[in-house]
Each structure stands twice: as C-alpha cells, then as structure tokens.
Amino acid sequence: MHYYSLGKNSPNVDFRTAAITGQAPDKGLYFPSTIPKFTAAQIERFKTLDKASLAFEVMKPYVGGTIDDASLKEICTETINFDFPLVPITENILSLELFHGPTLAFKDVGARFMSRCLGYFSKEKKANDRNSNLTKSTEDNTTTTKPTTVLVATSGDTGGAVANGFLGVEGVNVIILYPKGKVSPIQELQLTTCGQNITALEVEGSFDDCQAIVKEAFMDETLNQQYNLTSANSINVARWLPQQLYYFFAWQQWVKQYQDEAGNYPIMHIVVPSGNFGNICAGMMAKASGLPLGHFVAACNANDVVTRYLATEKYEIHKALATVSNAMDVGNPSNFVRILEILENNFPDLTKVLSSYSIDDTTTKATIARVYKTNNYTLDPHGAVAFAAAEIYLSNLEKDNTGSNAQFNHSAIILETAHPVKFPEVVEEAIGQTVALPDSVKFLLDKKKVSTALAANYAAFKNWMIAAS
Numbered sequence: 001m002h003y004y005s006l007g008k009n010s011p012n013v014d015f016r017t018a019a020i021t022g023q024a025p026d027k028g029l030y031f032p033s034t035i036p037k038f039t040a041a042q043i044e045r046f047k048t049l050d051k052a053s054l055a056f057e058v059m060k061p062y063v064g065g066t067i068d069d070a071s072l073k074e075i076c077t078e079t080i081n082f083d084f085p086l087v088p089i090t091e092n093i094l095s096l097e098l099f100h101g102p103t104l105a106f107k108d109v110g111a112r113f114m115s116r117c118l119g120y121f122s123k124e125k126k127a128n129d130r131n132s133n134l135t136k137s138t139e140d141n142t143t144t145t146k147p148t149t150v151l152v153a154t155s156g157d158t159g160g161a162v163a164n165g166f167l168g169v170e171g172v173n174v175i176i177l178y179p180k181g182k183v184s185p186i187q188e189l190q191l192t193t194c195g196q197n198i199t200a201l202e203v204e205g206s207f208d209d210c211q212a213i214v215k216e217a218f219m220d221e222t223l224n225q226q227y228n229l230t231s232a233n234s235i236n237v238a239r240w241l242p243q244q245l246y247y248f249f250a251w252q253q254w255v256k257q258y259q260d261e262a263g264n265y266p267i268m269h270i271v272v273p274s275g276n277f278g279n280i281c282a283g284m285m286a287k288a289s290g291l292p293l294g295h296f297v298a299a300c301n302a303n304d305v306v307t308r309y310l311a312t313e314k315y316e317i318h319k320a321l322a323t324v325s326n327a328m329d330v331g332n333p334s335n336f337v338r339i340l341e342i343l344e345n346n347f348p349d350l351t352k353v354l355s356s357y358s359i360d361d362t363t364t365k366a367t368i369a370r371v372y373k374t375n376n377y378t379l380d381p382h383g384a385v386a387f388a389a390a391e392i393y394l395s396n397l398e399k400d401n402t403g404s405n406a407q408f409n410h411s412a413i414i415l416e417t418a419h420p421v422k423f424p425e426v427v428e429e430a431i432g433q434t435v436a437l438p439d440s441v442k443f444l445l446d447k448k449k450v451s452t453a454l455a456a457n458y459a460a461f462k463n464w465m466i467a468a469s
C-alpha cells in the first residue's frame with residue numbers, strides 16, 4: 001500500500017510519511033493506492049468480531065506494514081475504548097452516537113488514532129537515530145530528533161479532541177488556536193486545561209483568523225523546517241481513515257438487531273452531518289471496500305457547495321457562512337476531492353450513491369425542539385441537521401415508491417457527531433431545559449483555564465513561536 005497525491009505532482013509515500021507530513025509537497029491530499037476489498041466470508045466474520053479486532057483488520061491494510069501488528073492492535077484498542085451505541089429515535093431513524101469519547105466529539109477517534117501513530121513513529125525514529133549514531137563517526141554525531149509540532153485552528157470541537165488525543169504523546173507538541181469568546185465554556189476547558197505538551201492560544205479574532213494564521217504558518221518554509229509542522233485535521237490520512245470504523249460498528253449493531261433467520265436484513269441508509277466531508281468520505285471508503293451499506297446523504301447547513309454541485313454539477317466554493325452548527329461552517333470542503341476519487345470522477349455514478357440536502361438554522365432549531373418533544377431525544381445542532389435531512393430523504397424515497405405495491409420500509413441512521421452539552425445556547429433555547437453535563441467531563445469544572453492571548457495576525461504568532469522555543 002502506498003499513498004499518492006491527488007495533486008498528481010508529488011512522489012508516492014508510505015503511510016508513515018503521509019501521517020507525519022499531512023499533505024503532499026504539491027499541497028494535494030494523499031489517497032491510498034488501492035482500496036482494500038473484503039471478501040464475503042470476511043464480512044460475515046466481521047458481524048461478530050469485537051470492536052478492537054475489527055478495527056485492527058480494517059486499518060491493517062492501510063497502515064501497510066509501517067506499524068508492527070502488536071503495536072497496531074494496541075493503538076486500535078486504545079483508540080476505541082468507549083461505546084458507539086445505535087439508538088432509535090423514531091420508527092425509521094436511528095442515531096449512531098459518536099459522542100461517548102473523552103471530549104464528547106466524534107473527532108476523538110481520528111485524533112486518538114493519529115496521535116498514537118505519530119507517537120509510535122517518533123519513538124521508532126529515536127531508536128533509529130540512536131543506532132545510527134552508534135555506528136557513525138563522531139563528526140556525524142549531530143542527529144537530533146526534532147519533535148513534531150501539530151498546529152491546529154479550531155472553532156471548538158477539533159481542538160478538544162486533538163488536545164486530549166495528543167496529551168502526553170512523546171515527541172509531539174500541540175499548538176491550538178481558538179477564537180476568544182467564540183467557543184462554548186466546556187469546549188474552552190477541554191482546550192485549555194491539558195498542560196504538558198499542549199498549548200492553547202486564545203486569538204483576539206474569529207475562527208477564520210485562526211485558520212488564516214495556521215495556513216500561513218504551513219507556507220512559511222523557515223518555520224516548517226524549524227518546528228516540523230504538521231496538521232491534525234481530516235486532511236491527514238491517520239485522522240481521516242479510522243473514521244471508517246464508525247460505519248463498521250453501526251453495521252454490526254444494525255445486523256444484530258434486524259437480521260432474520262435467513263441472514264437477510266434491510267438496507268442501512270446513512271446521513272452524515274458534513275463540513276469538510278472527511279467523515280462521510282470515510283464511510284464511502286468502507287462501502288467501497290465491501291461493507292454492505294445503503295445510500296449516503298450529506299447533511300449540510302447553509303454551506304451548501306456540495307448540495308448545489310450534486311444538483312448542477314457546478315462546484316462553486318464560497319466564504320464560510322456562520323450557522324448554529326458551526327463545526328460544519330466550511331465554504332470549501334477539503335475532502336470532497338477524495339469522494340470524487342473513490343467514484344473515479346464519474347458524476348452520474350456519484351449521484352447514484354450520494355445525495356445532499358441543505359438545512360437552514362430555523363429548521364435546525366425547530367428540529368431540536370420537535371424531536372425533544374415528540375421523541376424525547378436531545379439532538380445537538382449537527383445531529384439536528386442530519387435528522388432533518390434524513391426525514392427529507394426518506395420521504396422522497398416513499399414518494400418514489402407510491403404507485404408500486406412495494407411496502408415502504410426504508411430506514412436511516414444519522415451520525416450524532418457531538419454531545420448537545422457542547423452547544424448549550426442553541427440546544428437549551430430549543431428544548432427549554434438545561435442539558436446535564438455527563439459525569440465523564442465534570443472534572444473539567446474544577447480545572448483552571450491556561451491560555452496565551454494572541455493578536456489576530458501572523459506576525460504576532462510567529463513572534464510568539466520563536467520566543468516560546
């Protein structure tokens with residue numbers, strides 16, 4: 001297994017290099033040379049495999065021998081040491097709850113997997129450097145193992161997952177930039193209370209300002225050289241690919257619940273609240289490797305580049321619009337090129353497997369209120385966008401079915417990507433109740449925020465970076 005750049009202008013690399021560098025030198029995204037194909041017998045066996053073993057089997061081909069089996073098994077076991085329950089909301093919509101990880105965000109899985117891979121590679125490099133220094137003459141003896149610096153801008157959710165995932169990982173420092181006053185209180189505590197190798201910069205500006213600083217840092221050759229900069233967003237294959245696991249875990253539970261004696265079960269359609277399209281693209285990879293999944297629906301907020309593309313075949317990026325589902329406020333989804341690659345850029349094929357709906361803020365809030373009242377289920381704003389899109393998709397299927405005597409029996413799952421307590425303003429207004437903090441994060445309330453204030457410009461960041469090291 002190797003990885004090629006979708007920019008088509010960089011050398012092929014192995015998983016290790018793709019994970020360490022994040023992006024190819026030509027700024028293209030890395031894509032695996034082959035999508036592993038599981039046999040029917042393997043898929044059958046997957047039905048009853050424990051989570052860690054399944055994760056190991058799914059990830060092993062992608063890692064392509066750059067991590068030994070025992071270490072990969074350990075990485076997988078640690079990455080997914082929490083639950084991914086599939087919970088019914090209505091008769092035909094179920095919620096795959098991806099918020100039971102340490103920071104209550106689905107990004108925990110990708111961040112935990114990636115951080116452990118980088119930790120493994122850093123240890124391995126240290127050992128290699130030590131060995132080569134023993135055999136080299138003394139004048140060569142200058143090799144030092146530079147730590148990797150993960151630089152990440154966050155609107156709230158990514159930062160916490162990355163901070164928590166990378167905490168204590170040797171050989172890796174993490175710098176998180178977040179917009180002052182624009183993340184929720186619990187999110188801020190998740191970002192700013194880790195200590196150790198995690199530093200939080202509180203930027204006097206917007207999320208876009210944070211992102212602009214990070215982008216400029218990656219373009220700054222001297223800074224890159226000096227600090228081994230890498231990103232921890234879904235561009236990185238080590239964060240993107242393990243997201244496939246959600247779909248395997250969902251399918252396991254679906255089969256267990258719905259399989260009849262003959263081994264048949266209804267199709268599971270999947271609705272994914274999408275921003276950068278890393279998560280949904282990972283699901284489409286799982287399907288391409290043989291997992292029997294149904295139709296994919298990309299649920300978007302007002303940032304509807306893909307929704308419009310599927311309707312018009314015109315891909316028009318725009319500046320990100322602010323919405324109540326702010327983790328999906330993305331005007332130019334970086335992973336969409338990977339979806340096109342899976343489908344070999346065949347537009348008619350793409351529209352057969354993927355639909356997309358854009359849900360406005362009014363509908364999102366009304367959906368949270370309605371589902372709470374009718375079904376006694378508390379959606380977060382991102383899950384609510386997915387729920388509303390699922391309803392549209394299923395009712396369109398039903399319409400298509402009228403006239404035939406086929407009985408309507410389609411069901412869908414939505415991916416609940418964050419716990420509602422992370423978006424208290426929107427959710428509490430919609431349901432007229434406070435949302436209780438889960439026990440697993442109550443300890444944060446006793447912690448003290450530690451952050452460094454930073455002006456919203458690149459020069460301020462660079463000065464801080466140089467002074468801090």
Ligand SMILES: *Cc1c(COP(=O)(O)O)cnc(C)c1O
Pocket residue numbers: 105107157158234273274275276277278279280327328382417418
């Ligand atoms: C990041 C995020 C998303 C969007 O995921 P993509 O992989 O970028 O499409 C959706 N919901 C929440 C809560 C998120 O944090």
